[in-house]
Amino acid sequence: MSREKNSLKFFLSLLVILFSTPANATAVREVVLDNGLKVLLLENHKSPSVTFQVWYRVGSRNEKDGKSGLSHFLEHMMFKGTPSVKPEEYARIIAKNGGRSNAFTTSDVTVYFATMSRDKIGIELELEADRMANALLGEAYFEPEKKVIQEERRLRTDDNPTAALDEVTSAVAFTVHPYRRPVIGWMDDIQNLSRQDLADHYKLYYAPNNAFIVVTGDFFSDEILPKIKAAFEKIPRGPEPPKVRAEEPPQSGERRIIFKKEAELPFILMFYHAPNLKSPDNFALDVLTVVLAAGRSSRLYHEIVYQKRLARSVDANYSSVSIDPGGLTVTAQLMPGKEPAEVEHEIDALLEKLKSEPISERELQKAKNQIESGFIFAQDSIFGQAMKIGYYEATGGWRQMDQYIEGIRQITREDIRRVAKQYLDRDHRTVGVLIPTKTKAQ
Numbered sequence: 001m002s003r004e005k006n007s008l009k010f011f012l013s014l015l016v017i018l019f020s021t022p023a024n025a026t027a028v029r030e031v032v033l034d035n036g037l038k039v040l041l042l043e044n045h046k047s048p049s050v051t052f053q054v055w056y057r058v059g060s061r062n063e064k065d066g067k068s069g070l071s072h073f074l075e076h077m078m079f080k081g082t083p084s085v086k087p088e089e090y091a092r093i094i095a096k097n098g099g100r101s102n103a104f105t106t107s108d109v110t111v112y113f114a115t116m117s118r119d120k121i122g123i124e125l126e127l128e129a130d131r132m133a134n135a136l137l138g139e140a141y142f143e144p145e146k147k148v149i150q151e152e153r154r155l156r157t158d159d160n161p162t163a164a165l166d167e168v169t170s171a172v173a174f175t176v177h178p179y180r181r182p183v184i185g186w187m188d189d190i191q192n193l194s195r196q197d198l199a200d201h202y203k204l205y206y207a208p209n210n211a212f213i214v215v216t217g218d219f220f221s222d223e224i225l226p227k228i229k230a231a232f233e234k235i236p237r238g239p240e241p242p243k244v245r246a247e248e249p250p251q252s253g254e255r256r257i258i259f260k261k262e263a264e265l266p267f268i269l270m271f272y273h274a275p276n277l278k279s280p281d282n283f284a285l286d287v288l289t290v291v292l293a294a295g296r297s298s299r300l301y302h303e304i305v306y307q308k309r310l311a312r313s314v315d316a317n318y319s320s321v322s323i324d325p326g327g328l329t330v331t332a333q334l335m336p337g338k339e340p341a342e343v344e345h346e347i348d349a350l351l352e353k354l355k356s357e358p359i360s361e362r363e364l365q366k367a368k369n370q371i372e373s374g375f376i377f378a379q380d381s382i383f384g385q386a387m388k389i390g391y392y393e394a395t396g397g398w399r400q401m402d403q404y405i406e407g408i409r410q411i412t413r414e415d416i417r418r419v420a421k422q423y424l425d426r427d428h429r430t431v432g433v434l435i436p437t438k439t440k441a442q
Contacts, residue, residue: 024028026396028389029221034238035210039228040389040398042216044382048123050217050224051386053113054128055394056204057212060183061244061323069185070193070201072105075150077198078112079103080141080256082134087141090127094196097123105183108323115383116266118218121226132206142195150191153184161263161434162333169432172255177248177324207238214390248273248325255430256337260437265312265436268336268344274279274318274328274423277396282320283407284415285328285423290367291359291416292316292330292350297366299350302331310343321391328408340433354420358413371408 029041063070081087085339099116101124114124157163160378167182173181184190213232215224251273275281293300293316300314310333318328330351332343392398 008040016184030398031225033208033229033233035233035235035264036207037232037235038212038393039222039225040212040214040393041225042214042385042389043219043221044216044385045218048218049115049382050118050215050219051113051115051382052121052124052128053111053386053390054132055212055214055390056110056206057108057210057394058110058201058241059106059108060181060185061178061192062205065180065181066189067193067197068181068189069149069183070197071110071205072184072197073145073190073193074137074201074206075103075105075110075112076145076149077137077141078131078135080138080145081136082130083136084130084134085127087136087138090131093127094124099124107179107183109390113383113386113391115217121215121219121224125224125228129142129235132208132211132232133235135202135206137195137198137202139195142198146190146193149184150187153187153190155217157184158187159184161261161436162267162269162331164261165259165267165269165432165434168257168259168268169271169430172257172432173251173327173430174248175275177246178244179248179324179326184420196405203240204239208232208235209237210241212390212393214386214393216386216389244324251428251430254426257430257432258435259432260435262438263434263436265336266338266340266436268322268334268340268347269432269434270330270333270344270347270395271430272330272423272425273325273428274319275325276322277320277400279320279325280407281419281422283319283404284411284419286320286371287364287367287408287411288354288416288419289316289318290370291354291363294367294370299354300332300347300429303345303350304332304346308346310338310346311335321395323395340435344431344433347410348426351420351424355417355424358417361413364411364413368408368411372405375405380381 027042032047033039033040033041059071060068079088079090081089084092091101094114094116097120099114099120101114103110103112112128115220116124157167171180213228274285290298292298293314295301296306300316304311304314311334314332316328316330319326328346332347334340334343379388389398392401
């Protein structure tokens with residue numbers, strides 16, 4: 001019965017690939033305003049709503065030592081009003097008009113977005129243009145918001161053992177590049193940030209020539225473009241932000257972290273330096289990651305979780321969509337009573353096998369089907385389409401979207417063996433091991 005279910009899932013995934021059409025980057029309309037603001041428009045009339053996003057080309061990657069968390073802090077303060085919009089009023093206005101809004105910061109970008117009906121989306125673009133030029137970053141809200149961010153850090157990182165391990169491992173894996181710093185910032189840095197730091201960061205990076213807009217959904221380009229121009233083109237061009245020139249030197253030996261913290265179970269994190277989408281190897285690395293840990297039939301899950309019962313969960317992650325080279329990670333949360341050294345040995349044995357023996361043709365095709373269907377499903381919503389366009393534009397150019405599926409389809413079994421051998425090298429990795437400690441007596 002389970003074989004029949006698996007066959008049905010496999011058949012359905014093939015149908016999705018055969019009869020679905022991923023968002024074609026060539027369908028995107030690009031316009032660059034006189035002040036340098038790029039506008040990317042993709043009409044999709046399947047759903048009666050529009051997603052409007054403003055992407056700023058600034059994240060923790062652009063910060064200096066001692067100022068970590070500045071981009072994330074500024075994201076919070078951008079909701080504290082302008083001369084024409086009261087503090088915290090932005091979200092209420094969007095919600096009152098039937099929309100959903102939010103924002104986020106990563107190592108590479110800061111993004112503000114809302115999804116609303118076609119007849120209301122003009123409200124969102126006016127609000128975003130206003131705070132691009134006129135954010136107050138009010139003094140009265142600075143210290144209270146600092147406490148909010150510090151508490152956010154405690155909840156998401158300091159009190160989360162695996163997140164804390166990831167943060168420490170990144171800080172060791174990258175010795176020079178700013179990817180070593182957490183997006184939310186180190187606690188001491190957050191404490192010492194000043195309102196002037198925020199104001200300077202805003203003035204330098206929140207300019208139309210350092211941003212782009214992505215609009216997807218139920219609109220007509222000839223109707224919305226004049227509205228975007230009217231709202232944004234009057235904002236003057238800003239100074240050109242400084243380039244990030246830090247380049248991580250090649251790693252020449254394994255680095256290890258033993259991290260002790262109150263936790264239920266041990267956790268292993270292996271970080272391997274890997275290229276971004278500028279390298280043609282990014283397609284093979286995507287397939288390799290799926291072969292390793294995507295689904296219950298993947299190699300790591302089948303051996304480590306199902307067969308040998310050494311771990312409760314395993315995962316492998318790789319993303320080529322970053323401005324600078326990042327990494328491929330393999331993680332495992334151990335079963336009670338299991339030793340990290342034993343699990344690490346078993347994972348290493350599986351990785352070595354990938355380097356020496358080509359995977360089967362069926363395994364390769366299955367991984368390709370999973371990737372292709374996932375790529376298509378991710379764009380099933382207008383928000384998903386906007387996110388895909390935005391990430392590609394921020395890190396390599398939106399036109400590279402069109403190359404992805406074809407790049408995946410060209411991958412061979414030998415490509416998988418080659419990239420496994422090249423990138424899953426112990427001399428180029430950092431291993432973090434979480435060792436649980438007993439809860440302190442109250």
